Amino acid sequence: MVTQLECCLAVIVSRTPLLIFITLVLGLSMPSMASARELVVVSSKSTDYLPLSRFELRKLFLGYPVEQNGKVISAIRNTSDERAYKVFLQKLIRLSAKNYERRLMSKTFKTGAANVPTADSLDALIDELQQTDSTLSFMWMDEVESQPGVKVIEFIGDDTTN
Amino acid sequence: MKLISILMLSVFSSAAQADVDFLAFPEIRADHVEGANFSEKNVRPSVDLFLSKEFDVGALVLFEVFVAEDVENAERVQLGWKFNESTRVWLGRYHNPFGYWHTEYHHGNYLQTSISRPEMVDFGGSGGLVPSHMTGGLVEGSIEHGEGVWSYTLAAGMTSQLTSSGGHHGGGAGGSLTDFDVFNPKAGNHDYGYTARLAYQPNLMDETQYGAFATHETIKTDDSPKDEITLDVVGVFANYHKEKLRLIGEAYYFHTEVPRHHDEGGEQSDDFIAGYIQAEYAANDEWTPYISYSDTFANDDNEYIELLPKYAEKAKTVGVRWDFYRHQALKLEYTQREFDHDHNGLWLLNWSAVWP
Numbered sequence: 001m002v003t004q005l006e007c008c009l010a011v012i013v014s015r016t017p018l019l020i021f022i023t024l025v026l027g028l029s030m031p032s033m034a035s036a037r038e039l040v041v042v043s044s045k046s047t048d049y050l051p052l053s054r055f056e057l058r059k060l061f062l063g064y065p066v067e068q069n070g071k072v073i074s075a076i077r078n079t080s081d082e083r084a085y086k087v088f089l090q091k092l093i094r095l096s097a098k099n100y101e102r103r104l105m106s107k108t109f110k111t112g113a114a115n116v117p118t119a120d121s122l123d124a125l126i127d128e129l130q131q132t133d134s135t136l137s138f139m140w141m142d143e144v145e146s147q148p149g150v151k152v153i154e155f156i157g158d159d160t161t162n
Numbered sequence: 163m164k165l166i167s168i169l170m171l172s173v174f175s176s177a178a179q180a181d182v183d184f185l186a187f188p189e190i191r192a193d194h195v196e197g198a199n200f201s202e203k204n205v206r207p208s209v210d211l212f213l214s215k216e217f218d219v220g221a222l223v224l225f226e227v228f229v230a231e232d233v234e235n236a237e238r239v240q241l242g243w244k245f246n247e248s249t250r251v252w253l254g255r256y257h258n259p260f261g262y263w264h265t266e267y268h269h270g271n272y273l274q275t276s277i278s279r280p281e282m283v284d285f286g287g288s289g290g291l292v293p294s295h296m297t298g299g300l301v302e303g304s305i306e307h308g309e310g311v312w313s314y315t316l317a318a319g320m321t322s323q324l325t326s327s328g329g330h331h332g333g334g335a336g337g338s339l340t341d342f343d344v345f346n347p348k349a350g351n352h353d354y355g356y357t358a359r360l361a362y363q364p365n366l367m368d369e370t371q372y373g374a375f376a377t378h379e380t381i382k383t384d385d386s387p388k389d390e391i392t393l394d395v396v397g398v399f400a401n402y403h404k405e406k407l408r409l410i411g412e413a414y415y416f417h418t419e420v421p422r423h424h425d426e427g428g429e430q431s432d433d434f435i436a437g438y439i440q441a442e443y444a445a446n447d448e449w450t451p452y453i454s455y456s457d458t459f460a461n462d463d464n465e466y467i468e469l470l471p472k473y474a475e476k477a478k479t480v481g482v483r484w485d486f487y488r489h490q491a492l493k494l495e496y497t498q499r500e501f502d503h504d505h506n507g508l509w510l511l512n513w514s515a516v517w518p
Contacts, residue, residue, distance in 0.1 A: 055309060058367055065247040072247060096447050098485060103369075105516060106273050108183050110266065111250075111302070112214040112224040112240065115183050 038141040039087045041154040044129045049073070052136075052154060054092070060136060061093060063107050063116045076137040077118045078125050083159060088138050091157030126150060182215040186517045187270040191277065196507035206230055210237070210269035220244045222252070228269050237269060237295070239344050252300040255344040258293050259300070259315040259359050260375050261412050262399035268294075272514040275408075275483050277493045280438040281456045281474045282414060286322050286339030289472030291416065291436065292395060293322035293379055295341040296355055306366070313361045313373075321355030324383045324391060324469060337469045339381070351387055353380035361399075369403045383421075383469075391466060392419040406444045413437035418466035434461035440479075450483040452495075467502065474499035481510075490515040 041057060043049065049068055056066050060075040067073070079085055085097075093100050108115045119125035125137055130149050144150055187210040194200050208230035215223050222242035228235045242252035259265050263283045267274040284290035298319020305312045322339035342352045361373030374397065381391040397414035414436050421429045438456030445451070458475040461467050467475070481495025490513070497508045 055367070062367065064366060067247065098447055098488075101489075102273065105185060106266070108214065109185060109212055109270055109273065112183075112216075112222055112242070114214075114216045 036158045036160045038158045039084055039091065039138055039156040040141050040144060040152045041136055041138050041156060042129065042144055042150050043136050043153050044133055045149050045151045046133045047151075047153075049153060057092060057136075057154060058094075061088075061116060063104055063113060071134050073134050073136060075116050076125060076128055076135055077116055078122075078137050078139055079118045080121050080125060081140070084138065084140060087157060087159045092138075182213055184518075185212040185270070186210070187212070187272055187514065188517070189271045189512055189514045191271075191510065191512040193511075194509040196509070208233075210271075212270070216244065222250065224252075224254075226269070236345060240300075248305065249303045250301070252302070253298070255295055255297040255342070256300050256317070256319075258296050258321075258355070258357055258377070259302075259317050260292055260357050260377050260395065261359075261397055261414070262361075262371070262373070262401055262410060263412065264292070264294070265315075265359070266401075270516070271512065272489070272491060272516045275442050275450055275452055275493075276440070276454065276479065276481055277495050277510045277512045278479065278497060278508075280412070280440065280454060281477050281499075282436040282438060282458070283412070284473075286341060289338065289470055289474070291414075291467075291470065291473060292377065292393070293339050293341070293355060293381070296321055296357070297342045297344050298354075309366060310362065310364045311366045313363070315357070315359040317355075317357040319355065320352045321379045322381060323350045323352050324381050325350070326384060338472060339470075351382040351384070353382050353390060355379035369401060369408075372398075372400045374398045386421075389421045391421070391469075393417075393466065408442040408444070409439065410442075411437070411439040416466070418464060420465040420469070422465070430465045432464050432466070434464050434467070435459040436461075438477075448485050450485075452479075452481050452483070454479045471502065474501055476500040489517070 052066070060066050060073060061077065065072050089095060089097055089100055095103070104115055107113060119128055119137065122139065122143065125139070126147055126149065129135055129137060136153060138156060141152070144152055189209070190205065190207045192205045194204055208228065210226065210228045212226045213224070220243055222244055224238055224240040224242070226238040228237050236255065238254070238256055240252045240254040240256050242250050244250050257264065257268055261283055263280060267279070271277065279285070281289065282291050286294040296317055296319035298317070301316045303314050320342040322341050324337055325340045326337050340350060343349050355377065357375060357377040359373065359375035361371050363371040376396045379393040381393055383389045383391065394417040395414050397412060399412040400410070402409045415433065416436065417433050419429050419431050436456070436458045438454060440452060440454035442450055442452040456477045458467070461475060467473060477497050477499045479495055479497040481493060483491055483493045485491045493512050493514070495510050499506055499508060
C-alpha cells in the first residue's frame, strides 16, 4: 500500500513540470478563444442569394459587379468598427487598408464607376441593408444575432489572428 | 476660363455633400534643374478635382478640373450611358486611351508611385509624343473569362494641335501638343484621332495586366493652316505585380509624316521606337523606392521629335515615396535627361494627397 502511494507520488512529482505547462497553455488560450468574434457577410433577410464564392465576394468589395438571377449585387463597407474592418481586409480582401483604398479610388478616378460606399455606424448599415434586397456587407456574428432583419450569407473569419 | 473654374469649384463643393463620388487631389511640387537658379516659381501648388455619378437609369456624368497658379483646365467633361454592367458609352472630352500609364494615371499624382511620368507618355503640353485628350465618342467594355478579364476601348474625336506657344500642364517654350478646348471650340485648328486598346488581366483581383493599342492622329500645326502631321502609333504594355515588386513597361512604334519646311519641300516619312521600364519595390506600407529608364531608338533627324523640344529622348530616374500619413505621401526623385541637343539633371520633390 505504502509502496503504491509512493509510486503515485513519484509519478506526479516527475510530471509536475509537464502538468504546469499544460495548465498554463490552457489557461492562456482559453480567454482568447472565449473572446474570439466571428466576422460574417450579411444581407437583408429578404434576399435569396445562391452561395457566393470567395472570388465573387472579393469582386463585390473591390467594386466589380456580380449578377445573380439577373439582379446586380452591390456591397457596402462597414467602417463602424475598426477591428471588424481590419479582419475583413486580412481575411477576405487580402490587401492593406492603404492598398485597398488606393485601388478603389483609382478605379473610380479612372473609369467613373461608383466607389464601394461606406457606412460609419451600425444603425446606418442596417438601414442601408434593409432598404434594398441586393446589397451585402459584413459585421460581427454577435451583432447579427441582435438584428432580426439581417441574415448571414458567408463566414469571413475570426479575429484571433493578428 | 476663370468663370468655369469658379463654377466647377462651387459644383464640386456642393457635390461633396451629395450622393456622388468626389475626390480632390492637392499637390505641391518643387523642381530644380541642375545649373539653373531656384526661386519661388519652382514651387507649384495645384489641385485636381474629380466628380462622377452613376444614376439609377444608367446615365453617367464625370467632371475633372485641374487648377494651378497659371493653369485652369477642364480635364474631362463626359456624359455617358451604361448599357449593362460591362459596356459604357461616353461623349465629351476624355483621356486618349492609349497604353498603360496614360490610362491608369493622369492628374491625381498621389495615385502614381513616382512624381514624374515616363517621358514618352508625358502630357502633350509637357513634351509628350501622343495627344493626351480627345473630344468625341468613347466606348469602354469588358468580357470576363474565368477569373480573368479582357477590357477594350474604342475612341474617336478631335485631337491635339501642335502649337509653338506651348500647351497646358506647365508647357513652356517650344512646340507642344495643345488639346481641343471643349469650352472654346473655335480656338485653334484641330483634326481627328482614333484609338483602339485591348488589355488582359489574368486575375481580376490582381493588378497585373498586359495589352496593346493602336492610334492614328492627324495633327494640325499653327505654322500653316494646311499643314498637318500624320501620327500612327502601335504599342504594347505590361504591368506585372508580384507581392512587393512591381514592373511597368511599354514599347511604342511610331510612324510619322511631317511636312518639310526646308527648301526641298514635300514631307518626311519616318519611323522610330520609344520605350520605358519602371521598377517599384514596396518595402513596407510606408516606403517604396523606384527606378525607371526610358529611351528612344532610330530617331535621328526625325522631324516630329524635333518639333517637340521638351521631349527627353533618354531618361534615368531614381526616387523614393514615403506614405507618411493616411492618404498623404512625400516623394523625392532625380532624373538624368538627354534631349536632342542638351542634357540636364532634374530634382523633384512633392507632397501629394487625396481627400476624402
